Amino acid sequence: MLTLIILVIVIVVLLVQFLLFSKIGGQKNNEALNEIKLLLNQWLITVKDIEKNLKEEFVINRKENAEASAALRTETNLQLNNFAQTITLQLTQLSNANEEKLNAIRVTLENSFNNFQQRIDANGQAGITALQQNLALFQTNLNEALKEYKNRMLEQFALFENNIQNQHAGNTEKMRELKQALETSVKNLQEGNEKKLEEMRKTVDEKLNDTLEKRLGESFKLVSDRLEAVHKGLGEMQTLATSVGDLKKVMTNVKQRGVLGEYQLQNIIEDLLTTEQYERNVKTKSGSGALVEFAIKMPHGRNFEKIVWLPIDSKFPKEDYEALTDAYEKGDAEKIEESRKSFINAIKRSAKEIKEKYIDPPNTTEYGIMFLPFESLFGEVLRVPGLFELLQKEYKITITGPTTLSALLNSLQMGFRTLAIEKRSSEVWDLLGAVKTDFKQFGDVLAKTKKKLIEATDVIDKSEVRTRAIERKLRNVEALPANQANAILDTPALNDTDKNDSVEDNAE
Template sequence: MEIIYVLLAVILLLLVVVLVMMNKAANTSRQNTLQYKTDQLLDSLHRLEAAVKQEMVTNRAETNEAAKNTRTEMTASLQVFGGQLSGAMKNTSDLQKNQLETFSTNLNMLTRSMEDKLQYLTSSLDKKITDLQSGNEKKLDEMRATVDEKLQKTLETRLGESFRLVSERLEAVHKGLGDMQQLATGVGDLKRVLTNVKTRGILGEYQLENMLDQLLTPEQYTKNVKTKAGSNALVEFAVKLPGKDKEQVLWLPIDSKFPKEDFELLMEAYDKAIPEAIEECRKNFIKGIKKCAVDIFSKYIDPPNTTDFAILFLPFESLYAEVIRTPGLFEAIQRESRIIITGPTTLSALLNSLQMGFRTLAIEKRSSEVWQLLGAVKTEFGNFGTILDKTQKKLQEASNVIDEAGRRSRSIERKLRNVQELPAEQVNLLLGDTATPTVANDDEK
C-alpha cells in the first residue's frame, strides 16, 4: 500500500508539472510539443497503473498464502500442545491417586496406633486416679482432724482478740463523741463570735495583718493610715510604695471585708437547690460586695497620695471563689470602682510580687552606691599608678647610682692591687678610730 501511495503522489506531481508547462507555452509549436509529451506521459502513467495493479494482485495472493500457512502451523501446534497437556494431566492424576492411597494407608495405621496408645493411657490414668483418690481421702481425713483442732484454738484466740478490740474501739468512740461535743461547743462559740460584725472585722483584720507581717517588712506597710486628704477615715493597712520624689510616699490601701450573712444565705440556697432562691441570694451577695467596693473607693483612694486602685481582701477562699464564680462581678468592680478583690492565696501572690519590686528598688539604690564607690576606687587607683611610676623611677635612679659606685670601687681595687696592705695596728694609728667599726663589722661577718 505504501508503494501505491508513492506512485500516486508521483503521478499527481507530474500532472502539476505538465499543467504548469502548458500554461507557460506561448505559441502553437510549443503546444504541439507539449501535447506530444503529454500523450507520452499519459501512456507511461497507464503502463505504471497496470503494473501497480498487477503488483497489488500478487501481494494479495502472497498475503493469503502466508495467512493460510500460519493457520495450518498454529492448528498443528495446538494439537501437539493439547496432546502433551492431556498426557501431563493424566500423569499428575495418577501420581495424586497413588499419593492419596499411600496417605490413606498411613493415616489408618496412625489411627490404629493412636487408639492403642489412648486405650493404654486411659487405663493407666484410671488406675493412677483411683490410687490418688484413695490417698487424698486419707490425707483429707488427717487434715480435717488437724484443721478442726487448730480452728478451735484459733477461733477461741480470735474471738478473744475481737472482743478486746471491739471494747477498745467502743471506748475510743465514746471518747471521740466527747471530743465531738466539745468541738460542737467550740463551733457554736465561733458562730456566736462571727455573728458580731465588729468581731468579723477583727478576724479579717488579724488574718490580713498576719499575712502582711509574714510577707513584708514593718517598714514596707503601715496600720490605720489616713490616705485621703480632708477625711478622717482610717484604712486598716496601706503598703508604702515609692513616689515620684524620693521623700514622697505613695500608699496602696488594703481593707478586709466579710459579708457573712449574704454568703451564708447563698450557701443555704445552694444546699436546698431552689433556683429562685439561689438567684435572689446571688443578687443580694453581689450587691453587698459592690457596696464594700464602693465604700473602699470613696474613703481611701486619693491620687496622687494613693494609687488609683485599692485592694479588697476576703479572708476565706470559699468567699473569694464565689465572687470569681459570679460572671462579670470581678471585672465590673475593677472597672467601675477600681477595686481589686483578693483572697488569701491571691493576696499572698500579690504581696510576693510587691516584695520582689521592693528588692529590685533596693538593688538599684545599692548599685548606684557601688558604682560611685567603684568610681572613687578608679580615681585612687590612677593616683596609685602615678605614685608607683615615680617610685619605680627613683628605684631605677638608686640602682644606677649603686651600679656606678660598684664600677668605681672595682676601678679603685684594680688601681690598689699592687699596694701592700698594712697591719691593723698601723691602720688605727694612721686613720684613727674611724677604722675600728669597719674592722669590727668585718669580724662579725
C-alpha cells in the same frame, strides 16, 4: 617373673656360645643365623601371644572383680568399696609391672641379638648344633616356665576370689549385727521420744493455761483502757462542739467576722513585709475619719521622701455567700440566680465603701485592694463573668484572696528592693568617682616610685663596676681572716648585720 628372668639369661648364654662357635662357618653360618632369627621371632611372637593372653585374662579378671566389687559395694558400703579399689589398683600395678619387665626383656633380647650379629662372622659351625640343642631346651624350659607362671596366676586368682567371698560373708554378718543394733537403738529412741513428748505436753498445757489467764487479764485491761479513752474522746468531742458553736457565733456576728478577716490579713502582711513598709489603722482620706485596716507605704514616683498609701481592707459577705452555697447544694436554678445577684451586690457595696472611705489621690494610690479571707469566696467572685473587671474600672478596687494577695505583696517587695537600689545608686556613683580620683593619684605615685627605682638601679650598677675594678686591683693582696679584718677596720661582721636586719624586718 623369676622364670622369665632365668629364661632370658639362658637365651643370652646360648647366643654367646653361638657367637663363640660362629667363626668356623661361612655360608652355613648365615643359614644357621637365619634359622636362629626365625626361631627368635617365633619365640617373640609366642611371648607376645602369652603376654596378650595374660593381658586378656587380667582384663577379664578385672571386669569380674569390678562386677563383684560393685555388687559387694552396694551391700558393704564404704569399707568394701575401699577394699575393691585397693585390689583393682594392685592388679593394675601388677599388670603395669609385668608389661614394663616384658618390655625390658624385649629390649635386652634385641640388644643381645645385635651384639650377637656383630660377632657371628667370627664364630664357627661347631656351635650351631649345640646352639640348636640349647634352643630346643630353652623352648622346652620356656614353655614349662610359662605354664608354671600361668598356673601360679590361676592359683592367685582363685585365692583372691576366696578372700573376696570370705570378706563378703564377714560383711554380711556385720550388716546383720548392725541392723539389729539399729533396730534396738530406734526402739529405745522411740520410747524416749514418747516419754519426752508426754512431758512436753504437760509443760505446754501448764504454759497455755498461764498464758491464757495472762492474755485474758491483758485483754480486759486493754478494753478498760479503751473505754476510758472513749469517755475521754467524748469529752473532747463535747469541747469541740462547744468550740464549733463559738466559731459559729463568731461567724454570725458581723464585728467578730470582720476581726477574723483582719487577723488573717495581718498574718499575711507581717510574713511578707517589714514594719517600715506598712501601717495599721491609717487615715488615708482627708476630711474623712475612717481608718483603713492596713496601708502600704508606696514611693511617689522618683521622690523617695514622699509616701503614697495603698489601702487594703478585708470584707466577708457571709450571709450572701452562705445563701449562694445552699442554693448550689439544693440545685435550685432560680434560687441560685437570686442568691448570686445578692452576692454581687454585696461585693459591689463593699468595693464602693472602700473607694469612698479610703481612696484619695494623690495621698493614696488610684486603686485599693479588697481582701477576701477564703479562697472559695474569692473563687466565687471570679466565677461571675466581668465582675472582677467591673470592680477595677468602676470602683478602682482589686479583689484578692489569700494566695493572690501573697503574690501581690511579693511583687511589691521586689519593687521596694529595686527602688532601694535606685535610691543608693547615686551614692555608688559618688563612691566610684572618689575611687577614680584616688586611683589616678596612686598612678602618679607609682610613676615617681618607678623613676626613683631606675635611678637607684643605675647607681648600684655603677657601684658594681667600681667593686669589680677594686677586686682586680686587690687580687694579689692576701686576705685576712674575717675576725682580724673586722678588728682592724672597726666594723661589724656582715653576718651580724644581716641578722640585725632580719630581726628588724620581723619586728616590723
